[in-house]
Amino acid sequence: MELPVDFKQKYTELLGPVEAQQFFDGFDLEPRHGFRVNPLKDNHDYSAIVDMRSVAEHCEFGYFGKVDGKSVAHQGGLVYSQEPSAMYVGEVAHPNPGERVLDLCAAPGGKTTHLGSFMQNQGVLVANEINGKRASILAENVERFSLRNAVITNTTPEKIAQTFPEYFDKVLVDAPCSGEGMFRKDPAAMDYWSLDYPKQCADRQREILTEAVKVIKPGGQLIYSTCTFAPEEDEEIISWLIENFDFSIEPIKKYPGMDDGRPEWGNGDDGLKDCVRLFPYHFNGEGHFIAKLVKGKSEINNKLKPFWKNKHLTRPNKDELMLYKQFLNDNEIDVKFDDLVVYKNLLFASNDKLPDLSKVKVVRVGMPLGEFKKGRFEPSFALGLALTAAENHHQLTISHDQWAAYVHGDVLQLMNNMKRVGISWFVTTCQLDLENSLARQ
Numbered sequence: 555m556e557l558p559v560d561f562k563q564k565y566t567e568l569l570g571p572v573e574a575q576q577f578f579d580g581f582d583l584e585p586r587h588g589f590r591v592n593p594l595k596d597n598h599d600y601s602a603i604v605d606m607r608s609v610a611e612h613c614e615f616g617y618f619g620k621v622d623g624k625s626v627a628h629q630g631g632l633v634y635s636q637e638p639s640a641m642y643v644g645e646v647a648h649p650n651p652g653e654r655v656l657d658l659c660a661a662p663g664g665k666t667t668h669l670g671s672f673m674q675n676q677g678v679l680v681a682n683e684i685n686g687k688r689a690s691i692l693a694e695n696v697e698r699f700s701l702r703n704a705v706i707t708n709t710t711p712e713k714i715a716q717t718f719p720e721y722f723d724k725v726l727v728d729a730p731c732s733g734e735g736m737f738r739k740d741p742a743a744m745d746y747w748s749l750d751y752p753k754q755c756a757d758r759q760r761e762i763l764t765e766a767v768k769v770i771k772p773g774g775q776l777i778y779s780t781c782t783f784a785p786e787e788d789e790e791i792i793s794w795l796i797e798n799f800d801f802s803i804e805p806i807k808k809y810p811g812m813d814d815g816r817p818e819w820g821n822g823d824d825g826l827k828d829c830v831r832l833f834p835y836h837f838n839g840e841g842h843f844i845a846k847l848v849k850g851k852s853e854i855n856n857k858l859k860p861f862w863k864n865k866h867l868t869r870p871n872k873d874e875l876m877l878y879k880q881f882l883n884d885n886e887i888d889v890k891f892d893d894l895v896v897y898k899n900l901l902f903a904s905n906d907k908l909p910d911l912s913k914v915k916v917v918r919v920g921m922p923l924g925e926f927k928k929g930r931f932e933p934s935f936a937l938g939l940a941l942t943a944a945e946n947h948h949q950l951t952i953s954h955d956q957w958a959a960y961v962h963g964d965v966l967q968l969m970n971n972m973k974r975v976g977i978s979w980f981v982t983t984c985q986l987d988l989e990n991s992l993a994r995q
């Protein structure tokens with residue numbers, strides 16, 4: 555691979571000629587593909603897609619191999635395609651069910667879906683993306699993965715900081731960066747690289763992190779990651795964080811092929827070794843850097859105006875609740891969500907521990923359950939996709955070809971007895987929504 559001359563010179567100086575040559579040779583190795591399976595889906599029979607020898611030992615849900623974006627497994631949210639290094643970020647964050655977690659730079663959703671896998675639909679997962687188009691793609695991926703506790707916002711880190719002061723147990727900043735670690739997979743990334751580019755990216759990273767630190771609870775964690783080798787955006791950023799804020803570095807477990815952070819590339823603090831560097835000439839994945847920091851314990855001082863004070867959101871009224879319950883009864887759906895909230899005529903499963911969200915653009919205030927329309931409740935595709943076999947007593951086993959036709963927009967022919975109990979209407983609704991969501995892609 556033809557690397558920029560300045561890039562080669564920079565890394566020859568940093569690594570020395572021998573290691574630099576190994577580093578450059580790594581760019582000519584074949585990229586390895588990977589994917590994660592979705593533990594929130596109750597179909598755990600992955601035999602058709604997973605080669606059991608291909609387990610990625612560094613990631614609980616991870617495998618080596620390629621997933622076709624048109625496959626049933628992908629479309630149905632059973633798997634998420636993610637390269638092997640990127641899947642270590644979520645693994646390092648490893649949130650617990652019930653925690654409050656923020657993914658600040660979240661689109662297209664690789665890390666969000668991974669964080670949600672650990673949370674088991676319990677707690678709050680706020681996934682924010684500053685770019686509107688990318689926020690819609692994030693919403694689609696979250697929907698496909700059937701995360702029930704994800705709130706999706708499309709705003710700036712500043713507004714997130716104003717809305718959620720000291721609110722989160724864990725915050726992931728998977729920062730926009732110079733992308734040197736992706737040169738191998740996406741050589742076009744080299745076109746906008748220059749010697750100054752990492753410094754420009756580092757300035758933006760400091761701006762983002764200045765806001766991110768405000769939303770972490772005392773004792774909470776900040777997970778910072780990039781897909782670049784540039785010390786300016788990696789060890790230098792972590793050095794800046796520990797010098798300017800009340801943070802300490804937490805050690806990260808290292809699997810074979812994972813390198814220590816390099817203190818000499820930051821402020822010399824030995825703790826920087828506890829960060830992880832993933833170099834393609836050592837580890838079977840793309841270039842990445844990951845750090846885990848813990849915020850010092852001081853008093854929490856956040857009196858938040860509650861969610862319910864937002865005039866755009868209400869709890870469902872008596873009529874709406876009746877329509878929703880009637881829909882569940884008619885279709886023998888046995889599911890319970892703790893907090894229901896109505897925005898305009900849409901019903902969401904949400905979380906009443908959220909603060910007032912009126913200052914941020916909210917894409918989804920939780921999982922969309924459906925819409926109230928002239929005396930009836932019309933379920934969302936997200937609900938249809940998310941229900942487990944135990945929750946939905948009407949199941950229809952269809953073939954791969956039927957599914958492919960359905961995803962294409964063909965009408966799914968149902969057996970007569972299913973029509974009698976009203977499921978055909980539900981499935982037809984799902985199909986229309988699916989067509990819309992495919993059209994948006």
Ligand SMILES: C[S@@+](CC[C@H](N)C(=O)[O-])C[C@H]1O[C@@H](n2cnc3c(N)ncnc32)[C@H](O)[C@@H]1O
Nearest residue numbers: 659660661662663664665684685728729730762
């Ligand atoms: C590395 S990507 C995130 C990838 C994502 N975490 C995933 O795993 O799928 C960085 C994201 O940061 C967003 N971004 C760019 N500038 C930003 C800024 N100033 N503040 C916050 N996010 C920003 C980009 O739009 C991009 O989606």
